Amino acid sequence: MEDIQRLYNKRSPQIDFRKFLQPYRWVYLPLNLAVMTTYLVLAKIGLTFALTSPAVTIFWPAGGFALAVLLLGGLKYMPGIFVGAVIAGFMAVDIPWVALMLGVADTLESFSAFWFLKQCSNFNRSLETRRDFFTLVLLAATVASALSAFIGPFALFLSQVITASAFPEIAMRWWMGDVIGIAFVTPFLLIWSKSPGKMPSGLRLSEITLIFILAFLVGQVVFFDWLSGYFEGYPGISSVAPFIIWAGLRAGRHATALLQVMLFTQGLWSSYIGVGHYAQAMIQDGLFHFWIFGMVLAVGGMTLALIVAENLKALKQQNLLNRTIAASLNEIYLFDADSLCFSFVNYGALVNLSYTMDEMRTMTPLDLKPEFSLQSFEELIAPLRRHESPMANFETVHKRKDGSLYPVEVHLQLFENEDERYFHAVIMNITDRVAAEQKIKLAAQVFEYSIEGILISDADNRIISVNQAYTVITGYNEEELKGKNPSISSSGMHNASFFTAVWEAIDITGRWQGELWNRRKNGEIYPAWIDISVIKDAQGKVLNYICIFSDITERKAKEAFLKHQAQHDFLTNLPNRALFHDRFQQLLANAKRNNEPFALLSLDLNKFKPINDTYGHRIGDLLLQEVAKRFQDAVRQTDTLSRQGGDEFNILIPKVDSAVQAQVLADKLHATIEAPFLIEGFCLNITLSIGIAIYPDDGVDEVTLSEHADAAMYRAKLIPRSGIIK
Structure with missing residues (x-):
């Protein structure tokens, strides 16, 4: 049994209704209760006017209310509408399944009307145009009501509430009641769901008030026989037509909708109590003529109001367009296609040119365009005259009244009516654009012809462009570099911490400058001076990186040469006093730190002065150079040999174990100097004191x-030949 139960549970999973209820927001519950209550109140009013069957009425306001609620609030109100419709069905008949079918019929009518209107992409529920209003009346009121008008009477027929012979008439009455309910109630609620805007005042308010007062009084006379004791008979229904027309033409959509409801309510109530124009209508024709009156009232009055509203809106748009054209900063001209004389010039052009409108009417485009002759201008507009081109676009200059010129961009079109032909020109002052273009051209020339390499990369540091100097310095062409990271030129001589510091500086200050070593395409490493800047937008987002650099190989060589010259003797190329002092201090600090002894040798040449005096300074200089070479051959690479000046030299010997080691070098130096020097044929002998x-x-x-x-x-x-120690 347990296996069978498990199999049953597997094949028949339990339905979790919470899954279906979860999307429904419970805040809609009180709103649906309000919708249901209002629906029932309106249904009760509609059932008051039931005819041959208690379920069939000539006016069903609940349907119009339900459609308005769906259009304004959406399908979340369907539960309230459905429950209200079902309860209304029970109010009409006491057969449960029939009442349910009546509720379903009314609910389907509201839903289908809503669905039809939603399929119309251009439908505006505010009903601001005749198209919107007629779409509502034809699709929602006329077509959608047919569904309910069939289901409801058919349910009554199946339950034998009505006979087969009565079915067509009952279906027609049902349809008529639903149609007029939607035609009156839905537009009224949709229009008044949006504020009418600025309230009328002054004479207009007085006029609208007068319309309502007079219409109400005439309605009372027509529908309630107020003056029946003074006149034989009573005024006809046509007496209310002038007020509907008056309201439609002068009062606007909101007031017209309100006036329609007022007159319709007067007529409906008077027919119910059996007085006035439609006193016998309910008995004689089931209020058929009253239904015709109601539809004419609903459609006619609102159509007039919408025609006026559309015309006023078009007029406002035209006025706005005229003001926009007049105030446009662009220059706008109209000139005759034959005489070329200006017929219209907007305010922006008049201000820019400093002409008056009267002056402009005596002028032609040639008076403003000094670069054109009549012949050249006619050649320009000839394709427009022959309809070969819809527009002519060109750039030229305009001349102001004071003679000053400014660049313009012209867009010229030809317009033709039955009795007139004219050109329409829209002209833009492009002074700023021309200046900007010149700056861009200048920047492009600077970029291309700069002797410094320039690299531009995107926010991801991928190369976008490089200039000619960059390709010359690095050996790469632009196509090889596009999309690559600038690290393609990295020499590998800098560690990761170096580049981390570089990017930190760029992130914080937006710029980094300094020296680094790069690699050319051929593998050669060279020093470069780099200046990297970041470009950001107004929100601080990185757009580009710009790198400007120069090859400083020659500069570094010059710096090294000057540094060498500053630290070395120009004659012997040995370290001079300054460099010797620096190395002495380094050796002294190291000796103190490591407790290592070192030796200092002070050397002086003997017999040098007589040779210098006898053979001249040139021979003396050559002798000093040869002495320096012999000394260099005698000392170690770790020793420092320095010329102190004249014929004096010093030697630093690091890490000596004893004075004997220094004495050995001194003896070696003596032996080196003892050999004669052959200088330009002269055999010279000198000695050395240490x-x-x-x-x-x-x-x-x-x-x-x-x-x-x-x-x-x-x-x-x-x-x-003696080295003296202490």
Whole structure:
């Protein structure tokens, strides 16, 4: 049994009604109750005028109300309408299934009318045009009511409430009641659902008030026999027509709809109580003639009101168009196709040209366009005259009254009526545009002919464009670079933290400048000066990045050369005093930090001055250069050899174990100098005196060590080939 139950549950899942109720917002419940209550009140009023059957009435206002509610609020009100229609069915008959069918019939009528109107994409529920009103009357009132007019009487026939012979008449009466209910109630509610706007005042308010008072009085006379004791008979129904026409022409849609309801209510109530013009109508023809009166009243009065409303709207639009044309900043001209004389010039053109309208009427376009002759202008407009082109567009210049010129863009068309032909010209002052175009052209020329490379990328840092200088510097052409990231030129010499700092600066300040190393297409690495800027829109969104850079290879070489010259002796290319001092301080700091001794050698050439005096400075300079070369060959790469000036040299020897190591180098230097120098055929001999100071034994600073080494060197001069230590 459990298996069978599980199989049953699997094949027959329980229906969860909450799933269907979930989309329905329960806030609609009180609204639907209000709709249902109003529907029942109107249904009760309609059933008051029931004819041969208690379920058939000549006027069914509930149907018009239901359609208006659906059009204004949507299908969420269908529950209230359906429940109200079913209860109204029970108010008409006491057979449950028949009452239900009557409710279904009325609900289907409202829904189908709503659906028909929704299929009309141009339908406006505000009923501001005749098209909207007639769409409502023909589709909703006439067609949709036929559905209910068949289902309802058919249910009455099946229940034997009516006979087969009575079915056609009952169906027709049903249809008539639903039609007039929609024709009166729905437009009234739709129109009044929107405020009439500015309330009338003054004479207009007095006129509308007078219309209502007179129409009410005439209605009382016609429908309620107010003056029957003073006149034989009573005025005909045509007596109310002037007031409907008057309201339609002068009072507007809202007042006309209200007046229609007032007169219809007077006529309907008078027929119900059996007085006035339609006193015998209910008995004689079932209010058929009254129905005709009601439809003429509903359709005729509102049609007049809508015609007037459409004409007023068109007139307002025309006035607005005229004011717009007159006030337009563009110049607008109309001129005769034959004489070319101006017939209309808008205010914007008059202000710009400084002419009056009277002056312009005596002028032609040739008076404003100095670049055209009559022949050239006729050639320009000839295709328009021959209907070969719908419009002529061209640029020229206009001349003001004071003789000043300004560039314009002209759009010219030919218009032809039966009795007139004229040209219509719309002209724009393009002074600002021309200036902007010139700036753009200038910027393009600067971009293209700049000697600096320029790269433009998008918000994702993908290359959009590069200039000619960029391609020359990098070796890439523009097509190779488009869509690529600028990192295509990266040299790999900068780490990730470097580029992180670059982009942080761009994000914070919008710009970064500095040096970096790039790589050309051929693989050559070169230094570049980079200036990166970010372009943002008004909302701060990044649009582009602009990179301007230059190859600074030559500049870096010059800087290196100047730096070398500043730190080296120009004659021997050895470090000079400044560079020697810098290296001395570095070595001293390192020695103190690591407790490592070093040696300072002070060297002075003997017999150099006599050679310099005897053979001249040029020979002396050549001798110094040869001495420097021999010294360089004798010292290590880690040693610092410096020319201090004249024939004095210094040597720094790092990491010496003892004074003996310095003495070994001193002996090597002596041996190097002992060999004769052959300078331009002269055999020259010199000797060398060397003084040695050891850190930290002979001093712990540069001054002390230098003084000790110099003193030792001078003592060495007294003992040839001797290196003196302390």
